[in-house]
Amino acid sequence: MIGPGRQLGKYHILEKLGAGGMADVWLAEDTTLKRQVALKILPPEFARDPERATRFEKEVLSSASLQHPGIVTIHDVGHEQGVHYYTMTLLPGGDLKQKIRAGLSPQQALKLLHQMADALDHAHGKGFVHRDLKPENIMFDGREQPVITDFGIAKAVGSGTKMTGTGMSIGTPHYMSPEQAQGLADLDGRSDLYSLGIILYEMLTGQVPFDADNTVGIAMQHVQAPIPRLPQSLGKLQPLLERLLAKDPGQRYQNAGELVQAIDDALSGKLPAPAAKQPVQKTQVLKAEKSPPTGKGSGLKWAVGGALLAAVLVGGFL
Structure with a gap:
Protein backbone atom coordinates (compact mmCIF):
# COMPACT_ATOMS: atom_id res chain seq x y z
CA MET A 1 0.00 0.00 0.00
CA LEU A 90 9.11 19.30 -8.12
CA LEU A 91 7.08 22.23 -9.52
CA PRO A 92 5.67 24.32 -6.65
CA GLY A 93 3.66 26.90 -8.61
CA GLY A 94 0.44 24.95 -9.19
CA ASP A 95 -1.07 24.21 -12.60
CA LEU A 96 -2.60 26.23 -15.43
CA LYS A 97 -6.15 25.22 -14.50
CA GLN A 98 -5.74 27.09 -11.20
CA LYS A 99 -4.52 30.21 -13.00
CA ILE A 100 -7.43 30.04 -15.46
CA ARG A 101 -9.86 29.94 -12.55
CA ALA A 102 -8.13 32.98 -11.02
CA GLY A 103 -8.36 34.82 -14.35
CA LEU A 104 -5.79 35.71 -17.02
CA SER A 105 -5.50 38.83 -19.17
CA PRO A 106 -5.22 38.36 -22.97
CA GLN A 107 -1.58 39.45 -22.77
CA GLN A 108 -0.87 36.86 -20.07
CA ALA A 109 -2.63 34.18 -22.12
CA LEU A 110 -0.60 34.99 -25.24
CA LYS A 111 2.66 35.01 -23.29
CA LEU A 112 1.87 31.60 -21.79
CA LEU A 113 0.84 30.27 -25.21
CA HIS A 114 4.14 31.50 -26.65
CA GLN A 115 6.14 29.72 -23.95
CA MET A 116 4.18 26.48 -24.36
CA ALA A 117 4.50 26.61 -28.16
CA ASP A 118 8.26 27.12 -27.87
CA ALA A 119 8.51 24.02 -25.65
CA LEU A 120 6.40 22.01 -28.11
CA ASP A 121 8.57 23.19 -30.99
CA HIS A 122 11.56 21.65 -29.23
CA ALA A 123 9.76 18.39 -28.44
CA HIS A 124 8.21 18.00 -31.89
CA GLY A 125 11.62 18.62 -33.43
CA LYS A 126 12.88 15.62 -31.45
CA GLY A 127 10.00 13.46 -32.69
CA PHE A 128 7.78 13.64 -29.58
CA VAL A 129 4.01 14.22 -29.64
CA HIS A 130 2.40 14.84 -26.25
CA ARG A 131 -1.13 13.49 -27.03
CA ASP A 132 -2.70 14.71 -23.78
CA LEU A 133 -2.08 18.44 -23.43
CA LYS A 134 -4.44 20.02 -20.90
CA PRO A 135 -4.16 22.72 -18.21
CA GLU A 136 -3.55 20.11 -15.50
CA ASN A 137 -0.42 18.94 -17.37
CA ILE A 138 1.03 22.45 -17.48
CA MET A 139 2.68 23.23 -14.16
CA PHE A 140 4.58 26.28 -12.95
CA ASP A 141 8.04 26.45 -11.46
CA GLY A 142 9.22 28.74 -8.68
CA ARG A 143 9.68 31.59 -11.19
CA GLU A 144 6.08 31.26 -12.43
CA GLN A 145 7.22 29.86 -15.79
CA PRO A 146 4.99 27.20 -17.43
CA VAL A 147 6.44 23.70 -17.65
CA ILE A 148 4.81 20.91 -19.67
CA THR A 149 4.69 17.52 -17.93
CA ASP A 150 3.87 13.93 -18.91
CA PHE A 151 5.38 13.77 -22.41
CA GLY A 152 4.83 10.30 -23.83
CA ILE A 153 2.81 9.04 -20.86
CA ALA A 154 -0.51 9.07 -22.72
CA LYS A 155 1.02 6.90 -25.43
CA ALA A 156 2.60 4.59 -22.88
CA VAL A 157 -0.45 3.83 -20.75
CA GLY A 158 -3.27 4.56 -23.19
CA SER A 159 -2.33 2.52 -26.22
CA GLY A 160 -1.16 -0.89 -27.26
CA THR A 161 -2.30 -3.97 -29.11
CA LYS A 162 -4.25 -5.36 -26.17
CA MET A 163 -6.38 -2.24 -25.97
CA THR A 164 -6.90 -1.10 -29.53
CA GLY A 165 -4.99 -3.23 -31.98
CA THR A 166 -3.87 -0.02 -33.71
CA GLY A 167 -1.46 1.73 -31.37
CA MET A 168 -3.76 4.75 -31.16
CA SER A 169 -3.96 6.88 -28.06
CA ILE A 170 -6.81 9.03 -26.86
CA GLY A 171 -6.42 12.33 -25.05
CA THR A 172 -8.62 13.94 -22.43
CA PRO A 173 -12.03 14.49 -24.15
CA HIS A 174 -12.30 18.29 -23.81
CA TYR A 175 -8.78 18.77 -25.24
CA MET A 176 -8.49 15.99 -27.83
CA SER A 177 -8.00 16.79 -31.50
CA PRO A 178 -10.48 15.68 -34.19
CA GLU A 179 -7.90 13.07 -35.23
CA GLN A 180 -7.87 11.62 -31.73
CA ALA A 181 -11.66 11.79 -31.50
CA GLN A 182 -11.87 9.64 -34.63
CA GLY A 183 -9.36 7.14 -33.27
CA LEU A 184 -6.65 7.83 -35.84
CA ALA A 185 -3.32 6.29 -34.89
CA ASP A 186 -0.89 8.40 -36.91
CA LEU A 187 -0.82 11.60 -34.85
CA ASP A 188 1.72 14.37 -35.36
CA GLY A 189 2.52 17.68 -33.71
CA ARG A 190 -0.51 19.38 -35.26
CA SER A 191 -2.70 17.36 -32.91
CA ASP A 192 -0.92 19.01 -29.97
CA LEU A 193 -1.42 22.43 -31.59
CA TYR A 194 -5.18 21.82 -31.70
CA SER A 195 -5.09 21.04 -27.98
CA LEU A 196 -3.19 24.30 -27.45
CA GLY A 197 -6.03 26.05 -29.28
CA ILE A 198 -8.53 24.62 -26.81
CA ILE A 199 -6.31 25.80 -23.96
CA LEU A 200 -6.02 29.28 -25.52
CA TYR A 201 -9.81 29.59 -25.73
CA GLU A 202 -10.09 28.51 -22.10
CA MET A 203 -7.41 30.97 -20.98
CA LEU A 204 -9.24 33.81 -22.75
CA THR A 205 -12.82 32.97 -21.75
CA GLY A 206 -12.60 30.74 -18.67
CA GLN A 207 -14.41 27.86 -20.38
CA VAL A 208 -13.72 25.20 -22.98
CA PRO A 209 -15.14 25.78 -26.49
CA PHE A 210 -16.77 22.36 -26.86
CA ASP A 211 -18.88 20.67 -24.20
CA ALA A 212 -21.67 18.12 -23.98
CA ASP A 213 -23.37 15.94 -21.40
CA ASN A 214 -21.30 12.86 -22.29
CA THR A 215 -17.87 12.00 -23.63
CA VAL A 216 -19.06 10.90 -27.07
CA GLY A 217 -20.94 14.18 -27.46
CA ILE A 218 -17.77 16.14 -26.70
CA ALA A 219 -15.77 14.05 -29.18
CA MET A 220 -18.37 14.61 -31.91
CA GLN A 221 -18.16 18.36 -31.40
CA HIS A 222 -14.41 18.30 -32.00
CA VAL A 223 -15.10 16.60 -35.33
CA GLN A 224 -18.27 18.42 -36.45
CA ALA A 225 -19.06 21.61 -34.49
CA PRO A 226 -18.07 25.06 -35.82
CA ILE A 227 -15.34 27.00 -34.08
CA PRO A 228 -16.98 29.36 -31.57
CA ARG A 229 -16.50 33.12 -31.69
CA LEU A 230 -14.46 34.87 -29.08
CA PRO A 231 -16.06 37.85 -27.31
CA GLN A 232 -15.97 41.01 -29.44
CA SER A 233 -13.23 42.54 -27.29
CA LEU A 234 -10.96 39.61 -28.23
CA GLY A 235 -11.89 39.57 -31.91
CA LYS A 236 -8.34 40.28 -33.10
CA LEU A 237 -7.34 36.85 -31.80
CA GLN A 238 -10.08 35.00 -33.70
CA PRO A 239 -7.86 34.24 -36.76
CA LEU A 240 -5.19 32.79 -34.46
CA LEU A 241 -7.78 30.63 -32.72
CA GLU A 242 -9.30 29.45 -36.00
CA ARG A 243 -5.92 28.34 -37.34
CA LEU A 244 -5.29 26.33 -34.18
CA LEU A 245 -8.77 24.77 -34.10
CA ALA A 246 -9.12 23.96 -37.80
CA LYS A 247 -10.72 20.52 -38.16
CA ASP A 248 -8.31 19.66 -40.99
CA PRO A 249 -4.71 19.45 -39.72
CA GLY A 250 -3.59 20.80 -43.08
CA GLN A 251 -5.33 24.10 -42.30
CA ARG A 252 -3.61 24.54 -38.92
CA TYR A 253 -0.17 25.94 -38.26
CA GLN A 254 2.04 23.21 -39.63
CA ASN A 255 4.49 23.32 -36.77
CA ALA A 256 4.88 24.98 -33.41
CA GLY A 257 7.52 27.33 -34.79
CA GLU A 258 4.88 28.86 -37.09
CA LEU A 259 2.65 29.35 -34.06
CA VAL A 260 5.46 31.07 -32.12
CA GLN A 261 5.88 33.53 -35.01
CA ALA A 262 2.11 34.14 -35.18
CA ILE A 263 2.01 34.91 -31.46
CA ASP A 264 4.96 37.30 -31.86
CA ASP A 265 2.99 39.05 -34.61
CA ALA A 266 -0.14 39.21 -32.45
CA LEU A 267 1.81 40.66 -29.52
CA SER A 268 3.29 43.30 -31.84
CA GLY A 269 -0.12 44.26 -33.19
CA LYS A 270 -0.07 42.38 -36.51
CA LEU A 271 -3.18 40.38 -37.37
CA PRO A 272 -2.62 36.60 -37.69
CA ALA A 273 -3.36 35.07 -41.09
CA PRO A 274 -6.80 33.39 -41.09
CA ALA A 275 -7.38 29.71 -41.76
CA ALA A 276 -9.39 28.51 -44.74
CA LYS A 277 -13.07 29.36 -44.41
CA GLN A 278 -14.99 27.29 -41.89
CA PRO A 279 -18.49 27.76 -40.43
CA VAL A 280 -18.30 29.90 -37.30
CA GLN A 281 -21.07 30.06 -34.72
CA LYS A 282 -21.64 29.45 -31.06
CA THR A 283 -21.41 25.78 -30.16
CA GLN A 284 -24.55 24.01 -28.98
CA VAL A 285 -24.49 21.13 -26.50
CA LEU A 286 -25.25 17.88 -28.31
CA LYS A 287 -27.74 15.58 -26.64
CA ALA A 288 -27.43 11.83 -27.08
CA GLU A 289 -30.30 10.50 -29.19
CA LYS A 290 -32.24 7.57 -27.77
CA SER A 291 -32.97 5.86 -31.10
CA PRO A 292 -31.29 6.02 -34.51
CA PRO A 293 -32.85 8.61 -36.85
CA THR A 294 -34.07 7.48 -40.24
CA GLY A 295 -33.81 10.67 -42.30
CA LYS A 296 -31.39 11.46 -45.09
CA GLY A 297 -27.76 11.49 -43.96
CA SER A 298 -28.49 9.71 -40.70
CA GLY A 299 -26.35 6.72 -41.69
CA LEU A 300 -23.20 8.84 -41.87
CA LYS A 301 -24.00 10.56 -38.58
CA TRP A 302 -24.44 7.27 -36.78
CA ALA A 303 -21.39 5.75 -38.43
CA VAL A 304 -19.27 8.63 -37.13
CA GLY A 305 -20.92 8.38 -33.71
CA GLY A 306 -20.28 4.64 -33.57
CA ALA A 307 -16.60 5.09 -34.42
CA LEU A 308 -16.25 7.78 -31.77
CA LEU A 309 -18.00 5.64 -29.18
CA ALA A 310 -15.66 2.73 -29.90
CA ALA A 311 -12.60 4.97 -29.66
CA VAL A 312 -13.72 6.49 -26.38
CA LEU A 313 -14.66 3.14 -24.87
CA VAL A 314 -11.23 1.62 -25.56
CA GLY A 315 -9.67 4.80 -24.21
CA GLY A 316 -11.39 4.20 -20.89
CA PHE A 317 -13.27 7.49 -20.58
CA LEU A 318 -16.80 6.19 -19.93
Whole structure:
Protein backbone atom coordinates (compact mmCIF):
# COMPACT_ATOMS: atom_id res chain seq x y z
CA MET A 1 0.00 0.00 0.00
CA ILE A 2 1.45 3.36 -1.08
CA GLY A 3 1.26 6.06 1.55
CA PRO A 4 3.22 8.58 3.62
CA GLY A 5 6.21 7.01 5.34
CA ARG A 6 6.70 4.22 2.82
CA GLN A 7 10.12 3.72 1.27
CA LEU A 8 10.20 3.04 -2.47
CA GLY A 9 13.77 2.34 -3.45
CA LYS A 10 15.72 5.45 -2.50
CA TYR A 11 12.55 7.54 -2.25
CA HIS A 12 10.85 8.27 1.05
CA ILE A 13 7.20 9.14 0.41
CA LEU A 14 6.00 12.23 2.30
CA GLU A 15 2.50 13.17 1.11
CA LYS A 16 0.08 12.86 -1.78
CA LEU A 17 0.04 15.81 -4.18
CA GLY A 18 -2.66 14.68 -6.60
CA ALA A 19 -4.31 11.85 -8.49
CA GLY A 20 -5.14 11.31 -12.13
CA GLY A 21 -6.17 8.64 -14.59
CA MET A 22 -2.59 7.95 -15.61
CA ALA A 23 -0.67 8.31 -12.35
CA ASP A 24 -0.87 9.34 -8.71
CA VAL A 25 1.58 12.06 -7.70
CA TRP A 26 3.44 12.06 -4.40
CA LEU A 27 5.91 14.37 -2.73
CA ALA A 28 8.98 12.31 -1.94
CA GLU A 29 12.53 12.78 -0.73
CA ASP A 30 15.43 11.35 -2.67
CA THR A 31 17.41 9.99 0.28
CA THR A 32 20.60 9.73 -1.78
CA LEU A 33 20.69 13.26 -3.19
CA LYS A 34 18.80 14.81 -0.27
CA ARG A 35 16.24 16.65 -2.38
CA GLN A 36 12.48 16.62 -2.80
CA VAL A 37 10.97 15.36 -6.04
CA ALA A 38 7.56 14.65 -7.51
CA LEU A 39 7.05 10.88 -7.61
CA LYS A 40 4.51 9.59 -10.14
CA ILE A 41 3.21 6.05 -9.69
CA LEU A 42 1.52 4.01 -12.40
CA PRO A 43 -1.95 2.74 -11.38
CA PRO A 44 -1.96 -0.94 -10.30
CA GLU A 45 -4.29 -2.01 -13.13
CA PHE A 46 -1.70 -0.77 -15.63
CA ALA A 47 1.29 -2.10 -13.72
CA ARG A 48 -0.21 -5.61 -13.77
CA ASP A 49 0.07 -5.62 -17.57
CA PRO A 50 3.76 -6.44 -18.25
CA GLU A 51 3.61 -5.13 -21.82
CA ARG A 52 2.18 -1.79 -20.75
CA ALA A 53 4.54 -1.47 -17.78
CA THR A 54 7.52 -2.07 -20.06
CA ARG A 55 6.20 0.47 -22.55
CA PHE A 56 5.70 2.96 -19.71
CA GLU A 57 9.34 2.73 -18.66
CA LYS A 58 10.51 2.94 -22.28
CA GLU A 59 8.45 6.07 -23.01
CA VAL A 60 9.55 7.79 -19.80
CA LEU A 61 13.20 7.01 -20.48
CA SER A 62 12.82 8.32 -24.00
CA SER A 63 11.11 11.55 -22.93
CA ALA A 64 13.86 12.10 -20.35
CA SER A 65 16.07 13.10 -23.28
CA LEU A 66 14.05 16.32 -23.73
CA GLN A 67 16.04 19.22 -22.32
CA HIS A 68 14.10 22.50 -22.40
CA PRO A 69 13.13 24.96 -19.64
CA GLY A 70 9.48 24.56 -20.64
CA ILE A 71 9.51 20.75 -20.32
CA VAL A 72 9.81 19.03 -16.96
CA THR A 73 13.07 17.24 -16.20
CA ILE A 74 12.78 13.49 -15.58
CA HIS A 75 15.21 12.27 -12.92
CA ASP A 76 14.56 8.55 -12.60
CA VAL A 77 12.30 5.70 -13.70
CA GLY A 78 11.99 2.24 -12.23
CA HIS A 79 9.96 -0.33 -10.38
CA GLU A 80 10.13 -1.63 -6.83
CA GLN A 81 7.97 -4.27 -5.14
CA GLY A 82 5.61 -4.35 -8.12
CA VAL A 83 5.22 -0.56 -8.17
CA HIS A 84 6.21 1.27 -11.38
CA TYR A 85 7.18 4.91 -10.99
CA TYR A 86 9.18 7.83 -12.27
CA THR A 87 10.43 11.00 -10.60
CA MET A 88 10.59 14.53 -11.93
CA THR A 89 11.49 18.01 -10.77
CA LEU A 90 9.11 19.30 -8.12
CA LEU A 91 7.08 22.23 -9.52
CA PRO A 92 5.67 24.32 -6.65
CA GLY A 93 3.66 26.90 -8.61
CA GLY A 94 0.44 24.95 -9.19
CA ASP A 95 -1.07 24.21 -12.60
CA LEU A 96 -2.60 26.23 -15.43
CA LYS A 97 -6.15 25.22 -14.50
CA GLN A 98 -5.74 27.09 -11.20
CA LYS A 99 -4.52 30.21 -13.00
CA ILE A 100 -7.43 30.04 -15.46
CA ARG A 101 -9.86 29.94 -12.55
CA ALA A 102 -8.13 32.98 -11.02
CA GLY A 103 -8.36 34.82 -14.35
CA LEU A 104 -5.79 35.71 -17.02
CA SER A 105 -5.50 38.83 -19.17
CA PRO A 106 -5.22 38.36 -22.97
CA GLN A 107 -1.58 39.45 -22.77
CA GLN A 108 -0.87 36.86 -20.07
CA ALA A 109 -2.63 34.18 -22.12
CA LEU A 110 -0.60 34.99 -25.24
CA LYS A 111 2.66 35.01 -23.29
CA LEU A 112 1.87 31.60 -21.79
CA LEU A 113 0.84 30.27 -25.21
CA HIS A 114 4.14 31.50 -26.65
CA GLN A 115 6.14 29.72 -23.95
CA MET A 116 4.18 26.48 -24.36
CA ALA A 117 4.50 26.61 -28.16
CA ASP A 118 8.26 27.12 -27.87
CA ALA A 119 8.51 24.02 -25.65
CA LEU A 120 6.40 22.01 -28.11
CA ASP A 121 8.57 23.19 -30.99
CA HIS A 122 11.56 21.65 -29.23
CA ALA A 123 9.76 18.39 -28.44
CA HIS A 124 8.21 18.00 -31.89
CA GLY A 125 11.62 18.62 -33.43
CA LYS A 126 12.88 15.62 -31.45
CA GLY A 127 10.00 13.46 -32.69
CA PHE A 128 7.78 13.64 -29.58
CA VAL A 129 4.01 14.22 -29.64
CA HIS A 130 2.40 14.84 -26.25
CA ARG A 131 -1.13 13.49 -27.03
CA ASP A 132 -2.70 14.71 -23.78
CA LEU A 133 -2.08 18.44 -23.43
CA LYS A 134 -4.44 20.02 -20.90
CA PRO A 135 -4.16 22.72 -18.21
CA GLU A 136 -3.55 20.11 -15.50
CA ASN A 137 -0.42 18.94 -17.37
CA ILE A 138 1.03 22.45 -17.48
CA MET A 139 2.68 23.23 -14.16
CA PHE A 140 4.58 26.28 -12.95
CA ASP A 141 8.04 26.45 -11.46
CA GLY A 142 9.22 28.74 -8.68
CA ARG A 143 9.68 31.59 -11.19
CA GLU A 144 6.08 31.26 -12.43
CA GLN A 145 7.22 29.86 -15.79
CA PRO A 146 4.99 27.20 -17.43
CA VAL A 147 6.44 23.70 -17.65
CA ILE A 148 4.81 20.91 -19.67
CA THR A 149 4.69 17.52 -17.93
CA ASP A 150 3.87 13.93 -18.91
CA PHE A 151 5.38 13.77 -22.41
CA GLY A 152 4.83 10.30 -23.83
CA ILE A 153 2.81 9.04 -20.86
CA ALA A 154 -0.51 9.07 -22.72
CA LYS A 155 1.02 6.90 -25.43
CA ALA A 156 2.60 4.59 -22.88
CA VAL A 157 -0.45 3.83 -20.75
CA GLY A 158 -3.27 4.56 -23.19
CA SER A 159 -2.33 2.52 -26.22
CA GLY A 160 -1.16 -0.89 -27.26
CA THR A 161 -2.30 -3.97 -29.11
CA LYS A 162 -4.25 -5.36 -26.17
CA MET A 163 -6.38 -2.24 -25.97
CA THR A 164 -6.90 -1.10 -29.53
CA GLY A 165 -4.99 -3.23 -31.98
CA THR A 166 -3.87 -0.02 -33.71
CA GLY A 167 -1.46 1.73 -31.37
CA MET A 168 -3.76 4.75 -31.16
CA SER A 169 -3.96 6.88 -28.06
CA ILE A 170 -6.81 9.03 -26.86
CA GLY A 171 -6.42 12.33 -25.05
CA THR A 172 -8.62 13.94 -22.43
CA PRO A 173 -12.03 14.49 -24.15
CA HIS A 174 -12.30 18.29 -23.81
CA TYR A 175 -8.78 18.77 -25.24
CA MET A 176 -8.49 15.99 -27.83
CA SER A 177 -8.00 16.79 -31.50
CA PRO A 178 -10.48 15.68 -34.19
CA GLU A 179 -7.90 13.07 -35.23
CA GLN A 180 -7.87 11.62 -31.73
CA ALA A 181 -11.66 11.79 -31.50
CA GLN A 182 -11.87 9.64 -34.63
CA GLY A 183 -9.36 7.14 -33.27
CA LEU A 184 -6.65 7.83 -35.84
CA ALA A 185 -3.32 6.29 -34.89
CA ASP A 186 -0.89 8.40 -36.91
CA LEU A 187 -0.82 11.60 -34.85
CA ASP A 188 1.72 14.37 -35.36
CA GLY A 189 2.52 17.68 -33.71
CA ARG A 190 -0.51 19.38 -35.26
CA SER A 191 -2.70 17.36 -32.91
CA ASP A 192 -0.92 19.01 -29.97
CA LEU A 193 -1.42 22.43 -31.59
CA TYR A 194 -5.18 21.82 -31.70
CA SER A 195 -5.09 21.04 -27.98
CA LEU A 196 -3.19 24.30 -27.45
CA GLY A 197 -6.03 26.05 -29.28
CA ILE A 198 -8.53 24.62 -26.81
CA ILE A 199 -6.31 25.80 -23.96
CA LEU A 200 -6.02 29.28 -25.52
CA TYR A 201 -9.81 29.59 -25.73
CA GLU A 202 -10.09 28.51 -22.10
CA MET A 203 -7.41 30.97 -20.98
CA LEU A 204 -9.24 33.81 -22.75
CA THR A 205 -12.82 32.97 -21.75
CA GLY A 206 -12.60 30.74 -18.67
CA GLN A 207 -14.41 27.86 -20.38
CA VAL A 208 -13.72 25.20 -22.98
CA PRO A 209 -15.14 25.78 -26.49
CA PHE A 210 -16.77 22.36 -26.86
CA ASP A 211 -18.88 20.67 -24.20
CA ALA A 212 -21.67 18.12 -23.98
CA ASP A 213 -23.37 15.94 -21.40
CA ASN A 214 -21.30 12.86 -22.29
CA THR A 215 -17.87 12.00 -23.63
CA VAL A 216 -19.06 10.90 -27.07
CA GLY A 217 -20.94 14.18 -27.46
CA ILE A 218 -17.77 16.14 -26.70
CA ALA A 219 -15.77 14.05 -29.18
CA MET A 220 -18.37 14.61 -31.91
CA GLN A 221 -18.16 18.36 -31.40
CA HIS A 222 -14.41 18.30 -32.00
CA VAL A 223 -15.10 16.60 -35.33
CA GLN A 224 -18.27 18.42 -36.45
CA ALA A 225 -19.06 21.61 -34.49
CA PRO A 226 -18.07 25.06 -35.82
CA ILE A 227 -15.34 27.00 -34.08
CA PRO A 228 -16.98 29.36 -31.57
CA ARG A 229 -16.50 33.12 -31.69
CA LEU A 230 -14.46 34.87 -29.08
CA PRO A 231 -16.06 37.85 -27.31
CA GLN A 232 -15.97 41.01 -29.44
CA SER A 233 -13.23 42.54 -27.29
CA LEU A 234 -10.96 39.61 -28.23
CA GLY A 235 -11.89 39.57 -31.91
CA LYS A 236 -8.34 40.28 -33.10
CA LEU A 237 -7.34 36.85 -31.80
CA GLN A 238 -10.08 35.00 -33.70
CA PRO A 239 -7.86 34.24 -36.76
CA LEU A 240 -5.19 32.79 -34.46
CA LEU A 241 -7.78 30.63 -32.72
CA GLU A 242 -9.30 29.45 -36.00
CA ARG A 243 -5.92 28.34 -37.34
CA LEU A 244 -5.29 26.33 -34.18
CA LEU A 245 -8.77 24.77 -34.10
CA ALA A 246 -9.12 23.96 -37.80
CA LYS A 247 -10.72 20.52 -38.16
CA ASP A 248 -8.31 19.66 -40.99
CA PRO A 249 -4.71 19.45 -39.72
CA GLY A 250 -3.59 20.80 -43.08
CA GLN A 251 -5.33 24.10 -42.30
CA ARG A 252 -3.61 24.54 -38.92
CA TYR A 253 -0.17 25.94 -38.26
CA GLN A 254 2.04 23.21 -39.63
CA ASN A 255 4.49 23.32 -36.77
CA ALA A 256 4.88 24.98 -33.41
CA GLY A 257 7.52 27.33 -34.79
CA GLU A 258 4.88 28.86 -37.09
CA LEU A 259 2.65 29.35 -34.06
CA VAL A 260 5.46 31.07 -32.12
CA GLN A 261 5.88 33.53 -35.01
CA ALA A 262 2.11 34.14 -35.18
CA ILE A 263 2.01 34.91 -31.46
CA ASP A 264 4.96 37.30 -31.86
CA ASP A 265 2.99 39.05 -34.61
CA ALA A 266 -0.14 39.21 -32.45
CA LEU A 267 1.81 40.66 -29.52
CA SER A 268 3.29 43.30 -31.84
CA GLY A 269 -0.12 44.26 -33.19
CA LYS A 270 -0.07 42.38 -36.51
CA LEU A 271 -3.18 40.38 -37.37
CA PRO A 272 -2.62 36.60 -37.69
CA ALA A 273 -3.36 35.07 -41.09
CA PRO A 274 -6.80 33.39 -41.09
CA ALA A 275 -7.38 29.71 -41.76
CA ALA A 276 -9.39 28.51 -44.74
CA LYS A 277 -13.07 29.36 -44.41
CA GLN A 278 -14.99 27.29 -41.89
CA PRO A 279 -18.49 27.76 -40.43
CA VAL A 280 -18.30 29.90 -37.30
CA GLN A 281 -21.07 30.06 -34.72
CA LYS A 282 -21.64 29.45 -31.06
CA THR A 283 -21.41 25.78 -30.16
CA GLN A 284 -24.55 24.01 -28.98
CA VAL A 285 -24.49 21.13 -26.50
CA LEU A 286 -25.25 17.88 -28.31
CA LYS A 287 -27.74 15.58 -26.64
CA ALA A 288 -27.43 11.83 -27.08
CA GLU A 289 -30.30 10.50 -29.19
CA LYS A 290 -32.24 7.57 -27.77
CA SER A 291 -32.97 5.86 -31.10
CA PRO A 292 -31.29 6.02 -34.51
CA PRO A 293 -32.85 8.61 -36.85
CA THR A 294 -34.07 7.48 -40.24
CA GLY A 295 -33.81 10.67 -42.30
CA LYS A 296 -31.39 11.46 -45.09
CA GLY A 297 -27.76 11.49 -43.96
CA SER A 298 -28.49 9.71 -40.70
CA GLY A 299 -26.35 6.72 -41.69
CA LEU A 300 -23.20 8.84 -41.87
CA LYS A 301 -24.00 10.56 -38.58
CA TRP A 302 -24.44 7.27 -36.78
CA ALA A 303 -21.39 5.75 -38.43
CA VAL A 304 -19.27 8.63 -37.13
CA GLY A 305 -20.92 8.38 -33.71
CA GLY A 306 -20.28 4.64 -33.57
CA ALA A 307 -16.60 5.09 -34.42
CA LEU A 308 -16.25 7.78 -31.77
CA LEU A 309 -18.00 5.64 -29.18
CA ALA A 310 -15.66 2.73 -29.90
CA ALA A 311 -12.60 4.97 -29.66
CA VAL A 312 -13.72 6.49 -26.38
CA LEU A 313 -14.66 3.14 -24.87
CA VAL A 314 -11.23 1.62 -25.56
CA GLY A 315 -9.67 4.80 -24.21
CA GLY A 316 -11.39 4.20 -20.89
CA PHE A 317 -13.27 7.49 -20.58
CA LEU A 318 -16.80 6.19 -19.93
